[in-house]
Amino acid sequence: MGFPTYRPRRMRVNEAARNLIRETALDAGDFIYPFFVCPGTGVRDEIPSMPGVFRMSIDQLEAEMKELLDLGIRYVMPFGIPEEKDEVGSGAYAEDGIVQQAVRAIKVATPDMYVICDVCLCEYTSHGHCGLLDEAGYVKNDETLELLAKVAVSQVRAGADMVAPSDMMDGRVAAIRAALDEAGFVNTPILAYSVKYASGYYGPFRDAADSAPAFGDRRAYQMDPANAEEALREAELDIEEGADLLMVKPALAYLDVLKEVRDTFGYPTVAYNVSGEYAMVKAAAANGWIDEKRVVLETLLSMKRAGACAILTYHAKDAARWLAEG
Ligand code: PBG
Ligand code: ZN
Numbered sequence: 001m002g003f004p005t006y007r008p009r010r011m012r013v014n015e016a017a018r019n020l021i022r023e024t025a026l027d028a029g030d031f032i033y034p035f036f037v038c039p040g041t042g043v044r045d046e047i048p049s050m051p052g053v054f055r056m057s058i059d060q061l062e063a064e065m066k067e068l069l070d071l072g073i074r075y076v077m078p079f080g081i082p083e084e085k086d087e088v089g090s091g092a093y094a095e096d097g098i099v100q101q102a103v104r105a106i107k108v109a110t111p112d113m114y115v116i117c118d119v120c121l122c123e124y125t126s127h128g129h130c131g132l133l134d135e136a137g138y139v140k141n142d143e144t145l146e147l148l149a150k151v152a153v154s155q156v157r158a159g160a161d162m163v164a165p166s167d168m169m170d171g172r173v174a175a176i177r178a179a180l181d182e183a184g185f186v187n188t189p190i191l192a193y194s195v196k197y198a199s200g201y202y203g204p205f206r207d208a209a210d211s212a213p214a215f216g217d218r219r220a221y222q223m224d225p226a227n228a229e230e231a232l233r234e235a236e237l238d239i240e241e242g243a244d245l246l247m248v249k250p251a252l253a254y255l256d257v258l259k260e261v262r263d264t265f266g267y268p269t270v271a272y273n274v275s276g277e278y279a280m281v282k283a284a285a286a287n288g289w290i291d292e293k294r295v296v297l298e299t300l301l302s303m304k305r306a307g308a309c310a311i312l313t314y315h316a317k318d319a320a321r322w323l324a325e326g
Contacts, residue, residue, distance in 0.1 A: 024304045026297065028072030028320035032116060032270070032312040035064070036208050037102040038081040049204035050275060051282050053314050055081060058102055062109035071320040075114045077164065077312060078102045081209055082124050088132060089121035093150040097124075100158040107159035116191060117155040119148055119165040119176065128206075128213040130167040130221060139221055141169050148172050149179035156185045164247065166193040168221040173241035191270060192243035195231040195257060198222035201250045201276030208275070231257045232264055239265060245309075250274040252299065255306040262307030271308035273300065278314040293322050 013021070036047070036055045043057035056064060068076065080098035082091035091097050103115050121144070122130045131144035144167070152163040163180075165172045173192050180188050198219045206212040223230060235246050246265070248258040249272035262269040281299070285292035296315045303311050313319070 024301060026301055026304060026319065026323060028316075028323055029074060030300075030304065030308075030310050031073050031316035031320065032075040032077055032310055033068055033073050033316040034077045034079060034312055034314060036079050036081060037061070037098055039083045039098060047204065047208040049207055049279050050314060051286070052318070053208070053278070055208065058105050061102060061105050065106055065110040065113050068317065069110060069113065071317055071324070073316050073320055074112065075116060075310070076106070077116045077118055078106070079118060079205075079209055080123055085124055085126045087126055089124035089147065092121050092124040093147060093154045095154060095157075097154065100154055103155060103158040103160050114161045115159065116162040116164055117152075117160040119151045119155070119163050119172075120167045121147065121151070122167075122213075123209045123211045127215070128211050129216075130218065131169055137216060139169070141171070144169050145171055145175040149175045152176045153179050153183045153185070156180060156183070156188050160188075162189045162191055164191040164193060166196065166249075168193070168196050168218075168223075170237075171241070173238045173243050177242040189244035190242060191245040191247055192238040192241075193249055193272075194235040194238040194243065194246045195248045195254070195261060196222050197225050197250065197254065199225065199250050199253075199274070199276070201253070201274045204275035204279045225253070228257050228260060231261060235261050235265060235267075239267065244268070245270055247272055247312075248308075250277060251303050251308070251311070252277050255302060258303070258308060259306045268309045269307055270310045270312060271303040271306070273303065273311055273313040273315065275314065281315070293318075297322060 038055045038057055040057045041059050044060055045055045047053050078099055082098050106113050106115055120130050122128055131139040134140050165176055173190055245268040247270045248254055251271035251273045258271055281295055284290045296319055300311055300319055
């Protein structure tokens with residue numbers, strides 16, 4: 001005869017008790033929905049490697065924002081696909097740039113929508129890199145900072161509620177903070193993409209935004225996937241420079257890093273469930289190989305469990321619908 005065990009057994013924990021002891025939960029209010037804005041009117045083109053995600057012209061945004069708000073999604077991040085690109089990414093900081101126009105339109109149509117703008121040059125440069133380049137093709141860090149500050153100020157002038165530098169130049173958070181303060185936007189928070197790996201998972205995004213580097217890669221300024229301690233150093237620098245929130249990107253292959261960053265600094269930490277993570281799930285689901293609803297909710301929950309306070313995800317609309325269904 002064995003000894004009786006008094007450990008709680010899973011069998012005894014019924015549905016109601018499961019809810020009582022559950023440690024993490026997903027909510028539509030956790031999601032930030034990234035989307036792509038392009039020139040033109042009446043445009044709603046599905047991105048081939050991202051089924052369910054569209055390049056939309058500005059006239060489409062009102063209906064889109066209302067749909068999101070109805071689903072309980074209150075945070076968005078617009079990415080711009082400019083009419084023209086040039087060496088210095090001038091479309092990124094133009095007064096009437098595509099993102100600036102989109103933000104104004106969103107704020108007119110749905111003032112309650114909270115708009116977070118990605119600050120980078122790569123969607124706007126002809127070479128597809130995140131900064132200015134010298135003759136040898138290397139990124140000029142300090143010269144780029146000035147432009148990034150202009151990008152952020154122009155976005156906030158257009159109505160953005162928060163800015164999120166994703167370029168990975170050194171010193172960008174301090175440069176953007178100083179420029180925002182000087183322009184009078186002392187209360188606009190900065191969400192720093194502090195920990196951004198040089199990743200294969202950005203492939204579908206670069207198709208969508210036509211922003212793949214024309215030569216070379218981003219390894220000079222994005223992080224080596226082998227490094228976790230470096231992530232802590234990057235996050236610490238951004239905090240010192242004035243970041244209000246931190247981001248880890250991609251999310252799924254870096255949940256250990258997300259947890260470490262969150263546990264070390266106790267700062268609000270956002271996970272970016274990137275385009276390649278989305279594409280993998282969509283492809284497998286389209287083939288009937290996985291149960292999409294189950295896998296998406298499980299994946300997003302894992303990011304919350306690892307410590308994310310919010311998740312940037314292209315699954316936001318589907319997930320919000322599924323959560324509402326219960
Ligand atoms: C701009 C930026 C990128 C993503 C977010 N901001 C592209 C990149 O770094 O290549 C990718 C997001 C995704 O894959 O969903 N720097
Ligand atoms: Zn970039």
